[in-house]
Amino acid sequence: TLRIQVINPNTSLAMTQTIGEAARMVASAGTEILSVCPSHGVPSIEGHFDEAIGAMGVLEQVTLGERAGVDGHIIACFGDPGLLAARELATGPVVGIAEAAMHMATLLATRFSIVTTLPRTVIIARHLLRQYGFEQHCQAVHAIDLPVLSLEDGTGFAQQKVRERCIQAKAQDNCGAIVLGCGGMANLARELSHELGIPVIDGVSAAVKMVEALLGLGLGTSKHGDLAKPNPKPLTGPYAIFNDP
Numbered sequence: 209t210l211r212i213q214v215i216n217p218n219t220s221l222a223m224t225q226t227i228g229e230a231a232r233m234v235a236s237a238g239t240e241i242l243s244v245c246p247s248h249g250v251p252s253i254e255g256h257f258d259e260a261i262g263a264m265g266v267l268e269q270v271t272l273g274e275r276a277g278v279d280g281h282i283i284a285c286f287g288d289p290g291l292l293a294a295r296e297l298a299t300g301p302v303v304g305i306a307e308a309a310m311h312m313a314t315l316l317a318t319r320f321s322i323v324t325t326l327p328r329t330v331i332i333a334r335h336l337l338r339q340y341g342f343e344q345h346c347q348a349v350h351a352i353d354l355p356v357l358s359l360e361d362g363t364g365f366a367q368q369k370v371r372e373r374c375i376q377a378k379a380q381d382n383c384g385a386i387v388l389g390c391g392g393m394a395n396l397a398r399e400l401s402h403e404l405g406i407p408v409i410d411g412v413s414a415a416v417k418m419v420e421a422l423l424g425l426g427l428g429t430s431k432h433g434d435l436a437k438p439n440p441k442p443l444t445g446p447y448a449i450f451n452d453p
């Protein structure tokens with residue numbers, strides 16, 4: 209059995225549950241999904257400061273997962289916080305939901321749009337598009353202008369706003385696909401794909417299949433060069449957990 213750890217970098221248990229369920233929906237029969245979040249941190253990630261806190265939680269969970277022998281890791285926040293640092297720590301694949309969804313979209317359409325939560329996180333998506341080399345594939349980045357945890361308030365209001373924004377994006381952007389820009393939207397993609405008649409891609413499920421694909425090819429994170437394990441140093445205080453036991 210493959211064991212893939214899906215890390216929600218924020219501490220919202222409801223969102224961790226949503227993410228875990230979406231991952232299990234698509235996982236292969238031989239794949240066990242471990243759904244985790246940091247022991248301490250920030251309830252939602254809505255900017256650069258939150259991302260820095262979330263990244264430390266990702267590194268904590270990757271460290272624990274590596275010690276438990278998990279085969280691969282998913283960073284289930286659309287900013288992919290801590291991605292490269294996590295890859296230094298990991299032997300198996302580490303895939304972020306933003307990069308996973310963006311890669312999948314480029315295989316299905318010549319242009320995709322992104323629908324995310326707050327206007328201030330639009331810039332984070334734009335930074336990732338540049339970092340991953342997808343700027344020329346992305347037509348637009350839209351925000352529903354609601355906080356991340358509105359997706360977990362049980363009213364369905366945020367979900368309705370996501371739906372409306374996706375319909376608008378398809379009509380206005382001339383995009384062939386849409387990427388959902390939040391781990392908390394993971395359970396909306398299948399229904400929206402059917403309703404809109406275009407691929408609406410959730411990064412959690414995309415990342416599960418990409419990690420399974422990499423493992424199926426016998427591939428893991430390169431340990432040659434800048435993604436080799438960090439140079440050992442005596443870490444102190446809250447970072448002592450990263451020291452080799």
Ligand SMILES: O=C(O)C[C@H]1NC(=O)NC1=O
Nearest residue numbers: 253285286325329390391
């Ligand atoms: O940036 C966002 O809107 C989404 C991002 N924040 C978060 O707590 N989980 C996420 O996927």
